Each structure stands twice: as C-alpha cells, then as structure tokens.
Amino acid sequence: MNMELTVLALSFTLLLILGVPVAFAIGLSSVATIVAAGLPVAMVFQKMVGGMQVFSFLAIPFFVFAGELMLYGGIADRIVRFANSLVGHVRGGLGMSNVIGCTIFGGVAGSPLADVSAMGSVMIPLMKKEGYDADYAVNVTTHAALVGAIMPTSHNMIIFTLAASGLASVSVLGLILAGLVPAIILTLCNLGAAYWVAVRRGYPIHGNFPGWLEVLKAFGAALPGLFVVVIILGGILSGAFTATESASIAVAWALFVTVIVYRTLTVENFLKACAKACKTTGVVLLLIGISNAFGYFMALYEVPQMTGALMQKISSEPWVIFLMINVLLFVLGTFLDMAATILICTPIFMPIAMHFGMDPMQFGIMLLINCALGLNTPPVGTVQFVGCAIGGISVGQVMRTIAPFYGALTLAMLLVTYVPQFTLWLPHLLK
Amino acid sequence: MFTKFCATVSKLCLVLAVIGLIAVILCVQWQVIGRYVLNDTPTWAEALAMLIVLFVTAFGLAVGVRDAGHIGLESLVVLLPEKWQHRIEILIHALVAVFGFLMVQGGWLWASAKWAEKKPMLPVPDGIDYVPVIIAGALILLFSIEHIVALVQGKVVEPVWE
Secondary structure, X not given: OOHHHHHHHHHHHHHHHHOOOHHHHHHHHHHHHHHHOOOOOXXXXXXXXXXXXXXXXXHHHHHHHHHHHHHHOOHHHHHHHHHHHHHOOOOOHHHHHHHHHHHHHHHHHOOHHHHHHHHHHHHHHHHHHOOOOHHHHHHHHHHHHHHHHHOOOOHHHHHHHHHHOOOOOOOHHHHHHHHHHHHHHHHHHHHHHHHHHHHHHOOOOOOOOOOHHHHHHHHHHHHHHHHHHHHHHHHHXXXXXXXXXXXXXXXXXXXXXXXXHOOOOOHHHHHHHXXXXXXXXXXXXXXXXXXXXXXXXXXXXXXXXXXXXXXXXXXXXXXXXXXXXXXXHHHHHHHOOHHHHHHHHHHHHHHHHHHOOOOHHHHHHHHHHHHXXXXXXXXXXXXXXXXXXXXXXXXXXXXXXXXXXXXXXHHHHHHHHHOOHHHHHHHHHOO | OHHHHHHHHHHHHXXXXXXXXXXXXXXXXXXXXXXXXXXXXOHHHHHHHHHHHHHHXXXXXXXXXXXXXXXXXXXXXXXXXXXXXHHHHHHHHHXXXXXXXXXXXXXXXXXXXXXXXXXXXXXXXXXXXXXXXXHHHHHHHHHHHHHHHHXXXXXXXXXXXX
C-alpha cells in the first residue's frame, strides 16, 4: 500500500471513530490525502463542485421535499385506514395493516425515516393500546418502513445512479422498475414474519372484515396521496418528463393534495417541512459532492482493483463473492449513513460484482436493501432509534426479538442477490 | 450577543434556502411548461436551477451544521469518561471549522480564477459556481466557533427553526 492511500484510509477511519459527521470525515481525509500527495488543496473543491453539476442531481431535493410534505400533511392517517380495512381482521391484524401501510407510505414518501416517523407515530401507539407488545409494534414498523428505500420516490435511488454513472449506465427509470418486484418480495416477507410472530404470541383477532365497499371507500380517500407514484412512474415511463421533472411535479402534487384536497397541511407544518427539506438537501448534496473527491482518490490509488483482487484470492465462485459483498455492505451500512454507504461502496464493489456477472441494476437494489437493513441495526440505526423513541422502549429490548424480522428481510435479500429475474424482469419487459 | 447574532444568521440562511428551493422547483417546471405549452424550451432554466441548488445546499448545510446538536455522541466516544467526551466534542467542531476555512480558501481561489470566463447558458461569470463554497465555508466556520464557545461555557446551541 502506498503512503497516500494509507493516509486516506487511516484518517477516514480515525475521523469516523472520533464521531466527525461523515461528510466532513470524507472531506478532511481527502484534504489529508492531497496534502500527503503534495498537490494543491483547492483541487478537492474543484472535484466537489464538479460532482454537483449533474441535472438528475436536482431530483434529490425534490424527492426529499415531497417526502417531508407527505410526512407533515396527514396522508398517513388515510393510508392507515385503508390498510386496516383491508387486513385488520386477520390474526395480528394491526401488525399486518402496519406492514401494508408502511409499504404504501414508503411508495409515497420514498424514505424509511419519513416512513417510520409518519406511520410509526400513528401505528405504534395504536398497537400498544390494542394490547400488542411494544417490541413487536416497533419491529414490525421499522422493518416495513425499510421498503421506502427502493420505492419509486426514493432519493437514494438517484444517489445510486449518480454513484454508478462513471462505471456503467444505469438509468433512473431502469432502477425504479428494478425495485418494484423486490419491494413486493420485501413486503411479503414482512407480512410473513408479522403473522408468524402474531400466531406464536397468540395475539387476538379484532373485528370482522368490513366488506369490499368499505375497503374501496378507504382506498378512495387515500388515492389522491398515492397518485404521486403514478405521476412519477407514468411521467418517466411515457417519456413525457425526465426523472427530475417528474420529481418537481411530485412536489407540486404533494402541496396540492395536502393543502387543497385534504386541507391538512398547516402553515406551521409547511414551514417545518421546508426547513427539514433544506437541511437534508444541504447535508446529502454536500456528501455527494465531497464523495466525488473521495472517489477520485479511491480510483487513483486503485482501491476497487485491490479489493477485487483480495476477494478473488478468497474465492472465484460468484456466489461466495456476492455473499462477501453482502456481508461487507451490511457491516458498513450499520455504522455509516445510507447516502454515504452508497457513495463509497458503489465504486468499490460494483466493478467486482459486474465482473462476476451481476447486472448494475441488480447490484443497486441489493446495495439499497443492505443499507436499509443497516438503518435498523446499532450502532447507527436511525430508523430503529426513531421507532424505539415512539414506542418508548430501548434498542436492547427491540433487538432481543428482532430475529424473525431480520430473517425475513435476509431471505428477501438473498432472493434479490441470487435470482436476477426478480430485479431485471420488469425493466427488460418495459424496455 | 454572539449567539443571538448566529441565531439570526441561521434563520436568514434557512429563509434563503427555502426561497431558493422553491425557485429551483419553479425553474424545472417552467422548463416543462416551455416545452409543452409554449413550444419553446427555455435553455436558461436548467442552468439556473443547477446554479441555485448550489446556494440552497450551502445555506441548508450551514444550518444543518448549527442544528446538529451533540455530534460525535453516536460513536465510540460515549465509552470515554465525560471530561474526555467534552474535549473530543470540541475537537470535532474544531475539525469541522478547519474544513470550513479550507472551503473559503479553495472556493475563493477557483472563483477568482474563473471569474473572467462566462457561463455558456447564463449571463454570469463561470466562477459563480464557487461562491456557494465560500458562503458555506464561512457559515460553517462561524457556527463551529459558536458551538465551541457554547461548549466551553457549558451551554447548548438551540436550533432556531425546526
């Protein structure tokens, strides 16, 4: 290993251990490396601004903003009512409606964090009131919320297409389509786990099926909110709009629905949503820019090639390589922020995965699911923290009964990793 | 006095960021309207949106740094005695401040180097892309110093707008 690379790796690790926010850890270690290489420090900022000048980059603040509007705009209640009318009457019914509700809201907001905040604050107290254990309520919600990461409105998908742009051509549309079937698989696995635990714990059955008319009514009430997914998918699929343009229309639609149709968005909440969107935008976009500098050094010092060679020394079987990549992604995802994991890991692991025959879109979805799982795992499990805070229990208590839910999601991930058709069938069909 | 000043600056930044974000959205939508309704795609809309979003990032990021609260407490540092946690927190803010300073310096260098060139789609200097880097750097420097001062005095920086 040469000196500059040692500086890069050591300074980055040290800064992260100290607890420096990840964007600054990346920035400072890039600066340290450039100083070690004897080059002018200003180069870092040239790479940074360069990394921020891609048009599809604009979709990120739009998706974040639309998600925040949905979060504060009272759409969650309507989705809960719909999900409840649909599956509320089966054993562990609230758990099942929670899974369905989180999945639908994930499609609207595209963010696990917004999902757990919106659905969790409605569902977790409700479940506790109906006699469900708090750990069950939290685990069901936090795991179901993860599906938001691979939904059409997910800004993390845009981040992945940006990170992959130098290595392979991955279109935003292709990735969105690739995520749909895995999202269904994740939801089914979540439903299975929620039902299995409900049966084992002997949760009671509440009420009867209200009839399809009620289901339809509840669906009608939730429909205007759900229409945002139609706008995005329809807009891009028909070729009428680019992903960025669709995202900007999604914001306008979210405003229209929450202000005019539902009349639930107060001025105070609108300002909150604006403020949150701007802060998140600032942090995420800095991360993308600065990762461009970091990625430049990783490419310069051949980190992907070295990682690939190292992995090939262990095995040349594709399934072993994919397993190793999964484990590494999962471990990194547990202590790095989602955007950071995507930006750092894509240039390192995607070339080797592609070398062993994995499609870039499939890699993207696998990466996103791994990152999502990391959101539910200490030490830095943001989604889990939020869920626990709402449920009023400790992370430790939740971790004791997490196994069935983890198992379900691991199963979903293995299916995505080893059966390419799950991700590639839909994009190829609609090509 | 200093905290009050920083709080006002932070609030102003958020207002500017929100205005900017809405402007970016309008630019992109104007592009759609131009293409489908006016049959004349405005070439400036995309370029302007890309420029404004850099300013939104700068202001949003700076406020994010100010409102971060106790940083570093999500790492192994929590295992250390309290006195050391306190010191490391100051160190982290100092490191962030150093990066802010470097942003000002690097941004200034590029902005002045490229000020004579014009942007292809907009009547503004090419170096303007680096102005947000200078602004973000200066604000990060300011807010990090605010955090350090507050830590030394045993106070907490309160977010102005959540």
